[in-house]
Amino acid sequence: MFGALARAGSVHVRGTPAADKAAVSGILRIAYKLLVNDKGKFAALLMGLTFSVFLMVQMTSMFAGMMKKASATVTNTGAKVWVMDPAVTNVSSAIPMPDYILDAVRSIAGVKYAVPLYAGGALVRLKDGTYQPVTVLGLDDTSLFGRPNLIEGKIDDIYAENGFVVVDDEEYPKLESPKIGTDFELNDNRGVIVGIATVPASGLFGIPTLYTTFNRAVQYIPSMRYTISFILVEPQNVLAIPHIQEEVKRLGYDVLTEEGLIDRITNWYMFHTGMGTNLLLMTAISFLVGLSISGQTFYTFVLENMEKFGALKAIGAKGRELVAMIFFQAAVTGLAGYGLGIGLCAGLIALAKLRVPDYASIITYRNLALALGMVLVISAFSGYIAVRKVLRIDPYDIFRG
Amino acid sequence: MDTVAIRAEGLTKSFGQGETKMYAVRDVTFDAHFKELLYIVGPSGSGKTTLLSIISGILRPDAGTVRVEDTDVWSLKENALADFRLQKLGFVFQDFHLFPNLRTVENVAIPLVLKRRPWNDALKEAMKYLEVVGLANRSELNPTRLSGGEQQRVAIARALASGPDLMIFDEPTASLDGDTGKKIVEFVKREVLTDHRCIVVVTHDERIYEFADRILNMEDGRLLAGKGTADA
Numbered sequence: 001m002f003g004a005l006a007r008a009g010s011v012h013v014r015g016t017p018a019a020d021k022a023a024v025s026g027i028l029r030i031a032y033k034l035l036v037n038d039k040g041k042f043a044a045l046l047m048g049l050t051f052s053v054f055l056m057v058q059m060t061s062m063f064a065g066m067m068k069k070a071s072a073t074v075t076n077t078g079a080k081v082w083v084m085d086p087a088v089t090n091v092s093s094a095i096p097m098p099d100y101i102l103d104a105v106r107s108i109a110g111v112k113y114a115v116p117l118y119a120g121g122a123l124v125r126l127k128d129g130t131y132q133p134v135t136v137l138g139l140d141d142t143s144l145f146g147r148p149n150l151i152e153g154k155i156d157d158i159y160a161e162n163g164f165v166v167v168d169d170e171e172y173p174k175l176e177s178p179k180i181g182t183d184f185e186l187n188d189n190r191g192v193i194v195g196i197a198t199v200p201a202s203g204l205f206g207i208p209t210l211y212t213t214f215n216r217a218v219q220y221i222p223s224m225r226y227t228i229s230f231i232l233v234e235p236q237n238v239l240a241i242p243h244i245q246e247e248v249k250r251l252g253y254d255v256l257t258e259e260g261l262i263d264r265i266t267n268w269y270m271f272h273t274g275m276g277t278n279l280l281l282m283t284a285i286s287f288l289v290g291l292s293i294s295g296q297t298f299y300t301f302v303l304e305n306m307e308k309f310g311a312l313k314a315i316g317a318k319g320r321e322l323v324a325m326i327f328f329q330a331a332v333t334g335l336a337g338y339g340l341g342i343g344l345c346a347g348l349i350a351l352a353k354l355r356v357p358d359y360a361s362i363i364t365y366r367n368l369a370l371a372l373g374m375v376l377v378i379s380a381f382s383g384y385i386a387v388r389k390v391l392r393i394d395p396y397d398i399f400r401g
Numbered sequence: 402m403d404t405v406a407i408r409a410e411g412l413t414k415s416f417g418q419g420e421t422k423m424y425a426v427r428d429v430t431f432d433a434h435f436k437e438l439l440y441i442v443g444p445s446g447s448g449k450t451t452l453l454s455i456i457s458g459i460l461r462p463d464a465g466t467v468r469v470e471d472t473d474v475w476s477l478k479e480n481a482l483a484d485f486r487l488q489k490l491g492f493v494f495q496d497f498h499l500f501p502n503l504r505t506v507e508n509v510a511i512p513l514v515l516k517r518r519p520w521n522d523a524l525k526e527a528m529k530y531l532e533v534v535g536l537a538n539r540s541e542l543n544p545t546r547l548s549g550g551e552q553q554r555v556a557i558a559r560a561l562a563s564g565p566d567l568m569i570f571d572e573p574t575a576s577l578d579g580d581t582g583k584k585i586v587e588f589v590k591r592e593v594l595t596d597h598r599c600i601v602v603v604t605h606d607e608r609i610y611e612f613a614d615r616i617l618n619m620e621d622g623r624l625l626a627g628k629g630t631a632d633a
Contacts, residue, residue, distance in 0.1 A: 025519075026517075033507065034502055310498075314486065314492055315563070316485075317483065319479075395459045
């Protein structure tokens with residue numbers, strides 16, 4: 001009876017897709033159990049990867065946060081096309097353009113409308129006599145294109161005498177949290193808060209933002225002969241943009257889409273200041289730390305299980321099955337470490353923002369994708385060095401002890 | 402039915418080259434039959450383990466052939482050899498090589514999983530083999546919680562799960578005390594050896610010689626003619 005039972009075990013079911021799927025799932029289940037049931041080593045593997053992912057995401061999210069803040073004026077304004085001097089590298093370093101450029105841009109075929117934007121800095125005198133730098137954005141007097149979303153007050157009041165709208169963001173308290181009707185002194189001129197607004201992103205340098213009309217901004221803030229910082233263009237349609245770009249370039253000025261300008265700002269910070277380079281360097285170091293810790297730990301894990309893999313090989317496991325097991329283990333470890341690292345990073349960012357509202361750190365999909373890519377590289381590398389070893393096991397060694 | 406399970410002819414295996422060349426197995430020829438418990442005995446370094454590895458499709462000989470039933474083992478390519486071991490052979494290693502992080506029943510299910518059996522079916526079937534070796538009540542424990550004798554029986558159940566025609570035992574009593582070792586071999590002869598199965602045991606434990614159907618004595622890589630090569 002037992003012989004029949006034993007023989008029943010040798011029935012071939014290989015070959016059918018369903019059987020293959022079931023078998024692969026069984027082999028991977030064994031691999032999973034071998035991995036997670038070895039709690040000490042699995043914890044060490046996870047710690048290495050979690051730490052690495054945490055560092056990578058922390059660095060890249062800090063960079064993304066800073067870049068979001070650096071491009072705040074661009075995103076807050078919402079213009080599709082920006083005209084500027086070719087030497088402009090970011091919004092805070094605008095080079096004024098003559099008025100005739102605005103007229104010339106308005107005359108280009110495909111331009112629905114074009115408006116000027118003033119972006120500059122000023123000093124606000126606080127009640128205690130100290131001065132607080134502010135960013136002043138002067139919106140086109142006619143259209144107020146690029147105005148912020150008001151949470152208090154009416155936008156029309158910006159036309160009132162000395163009218164300013166203040167942005168209620170992390171920097172708002174630096175102006176002593178003014179209310180509607182609060183007056184203040186800006187570059188020796190009187191200003192009155194007529195509205196309180198919110199914007200999607202606040203600036204990078206921790207400076208409060210005030211909105212007013214273009215003409216008032218030019219009037220209040222000392223300017224050179226030229227006054228237009230940027231020209232905001234609304235094209236008739238997307239297809240018109242290349243033509244607009246071509247025509248504006250003929251005038252000797254630059255045209256960028258919103259995304260293009262954000263990229264230019266990002267590239268400038270990344271490649272022309274130490275900030276981006278340092279953060280990228282730290283990200284690379286985090287990657288290398290993760291690669292070495294995880295690679296070494298996983299390799300040790302496999303080395304310690306070498307006899308078991310040898311026994312599997314002797315029993316009849318094929319090379320590709322062992323490879324699948326090892327890469328699956330590496331992938332499980334990588335993805336678990338990825339999840340934990342992201343969670344840890346998100347938790348710490350949330351915690352940090354509770355204490356430091358200005359903390360510039362955001363986790364973007366791009367950061368997540370980058371970290372995932374790096375984790376997959378770490379997992380693939382760890383799996384690869386382990387697979388090389390496992391495939392060289394000679395089951396004869398299992399017999400020899 | 403042909404009763405010859407294994408036919409080994411002219412097996413030779415050497416290691417090293419030049420002056421360091423050493424013959425582990427020299428021109429070994431023997432047959433093993435179904436329903437036979439065949440011992441290969443001899444002192445350490447006599448080539449027993451090397452011979453065992455050659456007949457089980459693990460170590461390629463320099464010369465000679467091994468036929469298991471109608472299969473010329475060393476004519477098979479690597480994947481076919483792996484399949485051959487999985488379908489035809491059951492191994493009981495000297496150190497058992499059980500997976501300490503898997504439950505006992507999962508250890509036994511490994512060959513079934515490798516044979517493409519769905520996980521739950523494999524576990525159910527593994528339970529039957531654990532019942533055969535009397536360890537059904539230990540199925541949920543990890544092997545580290547079992548005694549040496551119990552671990553040996555789990556290893557036997559795992560080997561049985563392949564449904565093998567040929568079972569290979571490498572020093573089955575080396576990790577066990579005398580009484581347990583004897584009980585294990587007695588159990589193997591009583592429950593595991595069937596009409597359609599041949600069991601080859603490598604050992605130098607004289608206390609279990611009494612259970613052998615036949616003993617092949619090796620020394621310096623050769624089978625000793627006459628001396629020690631006898632029907633038990």
